[in-house]
Amino acid sequence: MTSETIISIFLGIGLAASVGFRVFLPLFALSLAAYFDVWELNQHWVWIGSLAALIVLGVATIVELLAYFIPWVDNLLDSLAIPLAAIAGTAVMVSTVANLDPVVTWSLAIIAGGGTATAIKGASAAGRVVSTTTTGGLANPLVSTLESGTAIVVTTASIFAPILAMVLVIIILIFIFSIYRKLRPRIKH
Numbered sequence: 001m002t003s004e005t006i007i008s009i010f011l012g013i014g015l016a017a018s019v020g021f022r023v024f025l026p027l028f029a030l031s032l033a034a035y036f037d038v039w040e041l042n043q044h045w046v047w048i049g050s051l052a053a054l055i056v057l058g059v060a061t062i063v064e065l066l067a068y069f070i071p072w073v074d075n076l077l078d079s080l081a082i083p084l085a086a087i088a089g090t091a092v093m094v095s096t097v098a099n100l101d102p103v104v105t106w107s108l109a110i111i112a113g114g115g116t117a118t119a120i121k122g123a124s125a126a127g128r129v130v131s132t133t134t135t136g137g138l139a140n141p142l143v144s145t146l147e148s149g150t151a152i153v154v155t156t157a158s159i160f161a162p163i164l165a166m167v168l169v170i171i172i173l174i175f176i177f178s179i180y181r182k183l184r185p186r187i188k189h
Contacts, residue, residue, distance in 0.1 A: 005099045007162050009108065011039065012093035014158030014165030016113040017172060019088045020120025021151035023081050024064045026092055028057040029155045038159060045095035068144040071137030078125035082118065089117025116169065123176045 018026035027048070033039040034049025041048055048057075068074045093113025097105045124147055131139045150172070157165035 002099055005097070008096050008098040009093075009112070010162035010166040011158050012096040012109070013112050013116055013169055014154055014162060015092040015096065016089035016116045017120055017165075017169040018151045018155040018158065019085050019092060019117040021124060021147040021154075022061070022064055022068075023084050023088050024057055024060040025148075025151045026155045026158070027088060028054075028061040029159060030092060030095065031057045033159050039096065040098075041095050042097070045091075048095060065148055068148065069141050071132065071140045074128055074140050074144060075125075075132055078121070078128055082121050082125060085117040085121035086114040090114035116173070119176065120172065123179070 015026040015030060018029075030039070030041075031048050031050075031054045034041050034046070035051070035054050047053055064077070067077055090109045090113045093109035094105055097108060100108070128140060128143055131137070131143050154165055154168050154172075157168055
């Protein structure tokens with residue numbers, strides 16, 4: 001495996017993790033990166049760097065970011081975004097991975113890309129439910145700000161410093177796993 005392939009995998013995983021916080025933001029950033037020739041996409045995914053895709057993903061990003069600041073609408077979006085995150089996480093991964101056999105690329109995209117996005121989106125949605133039930137939705141804009149900020153940081157790192165993005169993803173997943181372990185009911189024998 002070449003260093004280009006490894007970096008492209010880190011990019012894909014970083015963007016997939018960001019998809020777990022905001023579905024359209026990482027896709028828009030990838031579109032921007034492709035449009036301005038910062039990243040070269042796989043030949044079948046070059047359309048993401050088109051002006052039309054850039055505009056559509058830009059509008060979708062703005063709508064998504066604003067909608068998450070409306071209590072109760074954010075919970076509805078989370079229920080829709082979980083399956084979308086799996087698809088988008090897979091898509092960003094498959095569009096960025098370079099120099100691998102298609103079977104390996106798609107397997108990696110489904111497992112690492114879709115799996116990472118789904119795990120983070122699931123944890124994010126669960127956190128929002130807790131916020132809604134404990135604060136009546138009053139804390140949800142704060143939660144949305146944290147999620148959007150995290151998505152922006154991880155997306156930016158993914159595009160400009162993929163190795164750093166991978167470190168951030170590992171930290172996020174460890175954090176999610178540690179919370180899960182603390183909240184999981186203890187099984188008594």
